[in-house]
Amino acid sequence: MSRRTSAILWGVLGVLAVVLLWEGYKALGPAEGVVIGAVPGEAGSGVLILPRTHDRAMPHVWDMVARLFAPTSGGSTPPLWVSVLGAAGLTLGIAAVGWVIGVVVGGVLGALMQRWRLLEWGLLPWIVVSQTVPLIAFAPIVNSMGLQLGRGGGFEWPQWVSVAVIASYLAFFPVAIGVLRGLAAPDRIHLDLLRSYAAGYGATLWRLRLPAAVPYLLPALRLAAANAVVGAVVAEVSIGMRGGIGRMLLQLAGQASADPAAPWGPTFGAIALGLVAAGSVALLGLGLRRYRRGEATA
Amino acid sequence: MSTESTTGSGATTRATGVPSAADPAAPALRATGVGKSFTARKGEVVALTGVELEVAPGEFVSLIGPSGCGKSTLLRLIADLDAPTSGELTIFGKPAHQARLDQDYGIAFQQAGLLPWRSVGANIALPLELHGVERAARAARVAELAELVGLTEFVDRHPDELSGGMQQRVAIARSLAAKPRLLLMDEPFGALDEMTREYLQSELARIAAETGAAVVFVTHSIPEAVFLSDRVVVMSPRPGRITDVVATPLGARRDDGLRESPEYYAHVTAVREALHGTPTHRPGEP
Numbered sequence: 001m002s003r004r005t006s007a008i009l010w011g012v013l014g015v016l017a018v019v020l021l022w023e024g025y026k027a028l029g030p031a032e033g034v035v036i037g038a039v040p041g042e043a044g045s046g047v048l049i050l051p052r053t054h055d056r057a058m059p060h061v062w063d064m065v066a067r068l069f070a071p072t073s074g075g076s077t078p079p080l081w082v083s084v085l086g087a088a089g090l091t092l093g094i095a096a097v098g099w100v101i102g103v104v105v106g107g108v109l110g111a112l113m114q115r116w117r118l119l120e121w122g123l124l125p126w127i128v129v130s131q132t133v134p135l136i137a138f139a140p141i142v143n144s145m146g147l148q149l150g151r152g153g154g155f156e157w158p159q160w161v162s163v164a165v166i167a168s169y170l171a172f173f174p175v176a177i178g179v180l181r182g183l184a185a186p187d188r189i190h191l192d193l194l195r196s197y198a199a200g201y202g203a204t205l206w207r208l209r210l211p212a213a214v215p216y217l218l219p220a221l222r223l224a225a226a227n228a229v230v231g232a233v234v235a236e237v238s239i240g241m242r243g244g245i246g247r248m249l250l251q252l253a254g255q256a257s258a259d260p261a262a263p264w265g266p267t268f269g270a271i272a273l274g275l276v277a278a279g280s281v282a283l284l285g286l287g288l289r290r291y292r293r294g295e296a297t298a
Numbered sequence: 299m300s301t302e303s304t305t306g307s308g309a310t311t312r313a314t315g316v317p318s319a320a321d322p323a324a325p326a327l328r329a330t331g332v333g334k335s336f337t338a339r340k341g342e343v344v345a346l347t348g349v350e351l352e353v354a355p356g357e358f359v360s361l362i363g364p365s366g367c368g369k370s371t372l373l374r375l376i377a378d379l380d381a382p383t384s385g386e387l388t389i390f391g392k393p394a395h396q397a398r399l400d401q402d403y404g405i406a407f408q409q410a411g412l413l414p415w416r417s418v419g420a421n422i423a424l425p426l427e428l429h430g431v432e433r434a435a436r437a438a439r440v441a442e443l444a445e446l447v448g449l450t451e452f453v454d455r456h457p458d459e460l461s462g463g464m465q466q467r468v469a470i471a472r473s474l475a476a477k478p479r480l481l482l483m484d485e486p487f488g489a490l491d492e493m494t495r496e497y498l499q500s501e502l503a504r505i506a507a508e509t510g511a512a513v514v515f516v517t518h519s520i521p522e523a524v525f526l527s528d529r530v531v532v533m534s535p536r537p538g539r540i541t542d543v544v545a546t547p548l549g550a551r552r553d554d555g556l557r558e559s560p561e562y563y564a565h566v567t568a569v570r571e572a573l574h575g576t577p578t579h580r581p582g583e584p
């Protein structure tokens with residue numbers, strides 16, 4: 001209990017510290033920032049080494065919060081926080097689908113590679129390379145491939161499926177690596193014992209390899225969740241899907257010169273999204289607590 | 299003696315698989331011309347050569363020798379955890395592979411090797427679970443075994459809550475779960491302190507007598523080998539082989555009084571001489 005209270009306390013302190021830093025710099029820093037090497041008379045020359053602090057660049061924290069309760073885009077539109085919540089919810093749902101696909105694909109790949117060395121040699125380099133392909137380039141290709149698939153099959157390929165697929169593309173990687181390492185984690189003595197009981201691959205997987213892999217799997221699943229959220233947000237933006245938090249962020253950022261506090265709404269939404277995703281995986285870890293018994297002792 | 303009635307056929311606990319009939323007259327273990335070499339980086343390592351050994355049902359045989367003489371290797375070959383390079387191994391008249399599939403032996407190592415996420419009871423039940431024994435029969439057998447090794451109050455605990463000696467008792471209970479008529483043990487008390495060690499030696503002697511199982515027991519302690527065994531097999535390294543077999547008949551009485559008796563000392567001396575008389579070991583001695 002005291003550990004939880006102190007964790008909450010540290011969390012609150014951290015947020016307060018960020019707010020203080022923000023407002024402190026805003027109060028003390030120069031309004032136009034600090035630029036070095038500027039050529040007089042030439043606009044935009046030089047390097048900005050300290051950011052500008054005027055209200056258009058750095059709105060006050062309370063303005064950001066107040067903006068959340070103002071209408072989204074004037075008139076009788078719903079308050080910004082409601083729109084943010086809806087958009088974040090949509091993105092979270094798509095990211096969750098991507099996470100599930102990624103976990104399944106990554107889990108199967110990891111298990112195959114662990115079982116057959118040859119597959120590890122053949123597949124692992126490609127899996128690593130796959131993560132270096134820039135998402136911005138890759139997302140539209142996935143989308144257009146999906147659309148063509150839909151046209152060929154006579155159905156409509158929803159955009160959100162593309163987003164989920166792209167999210168899963170980032171999510172599967174840590175899972176594949178975690179499963180590969182985790183399933184290989186059991187001690188020799190345990191493997192010998194199961195062999196002495198004439199246990200087959202399936203029984204060994206279920207009763208020994210998977211439970212022993214849990215300490216490797218939880219961080220992998222957490223990373224996958226974070227990756228799925230990032231992947232979903234980036235994919236939304238790059239294929240132009242409407243309704244999600246990424247698109248909303250982009251849209252409001254475009255109007256920032258007129259309404260500088262507005263983009264902070266979806267920014268907070270995106271942060272909350274990541275926290276919810278990570279928290280869900282932490283809950284999963286709570287359920288698997290007994291498989292982490294050995295971590296401290298053995 | 300209550301467990302005596304539960305040994306024997308073992309058929310009641312085997313719900314699946316049809317164990318091939320064991321030859322009742324066959325020895326618990328017969329090794330003929332068994333050899334094992336490993337291909338290491340620096341060429342071939344002959345871990346074992348020309349091993350001839352027969353263990354009768356119910357007999358307690360220890361393997362003793364300096365480290366690297368192939369004791370663990372021999373035990374792993376018997377258990378079909380590794381395949382011999384040459385020779386033949388039979389357990390109750392069956393090939394070692396078939397004996398493993400039929401769970402004819404139980405095995406325990408120097409490390410208890412308990413699964414940390416399973417309770418003591420679930421650890422003991424693991425071999426039964428894997429052989430498809432139904433839940434009720436499993437629970438009954440676990441209770442019986444927990445009592446046999448004196449851990450009835452601890453069945454719901456987890457391994458990290460147990461001392462090393464208690465963990466090793468759980469491992470012994472687990473090795474007995476499927477009622478094997480052959481027990482294979484690789485220095486099971488090697489990592490324990492002297493007090494716990496002597497206590498568990500007495501316990502093991504009692505359990506072996508009660509269950510009537512044959513035991514192949516690896517150790518590098520001469521007193522331990524003599525105290526427990528009917529025969530002590532002396533081995534020597536480079537290449538690993540059997541150099542001597544010392545009979546150590548001390549009868550059924552294996553209690554602490556035995557450790558003080560003159561025959562016990564005589565046997566200890568005999569085994570020590572057999573060990574040190576080998577030419578590759580301590581060449582300076584007679």
Ligand SMILES: Nc1ncnc2c1ncn2[C@@H]1O[C@H](COP(=O)(O)OP(=O)(O)O)[C@@H](O)[C@H]1O
Pocket residue numbers: 336337338343344345363364365366367368369370371372538
């Ligand atoms: N898997 C293996 N690969 C290569 N060499 C091995 C292997 N296992 C055992 N050996 C070698 O076989 C010899 C006997 O080892 P071992 O049976 O463990 O001896 P002991 O148990 O009597 O100490 C040693 O020289 C050891 O290095």
Ligand SMILES: [Mg+2]
Pocket residue numbers: 369370371
């Ligand atoms: Mg050894």
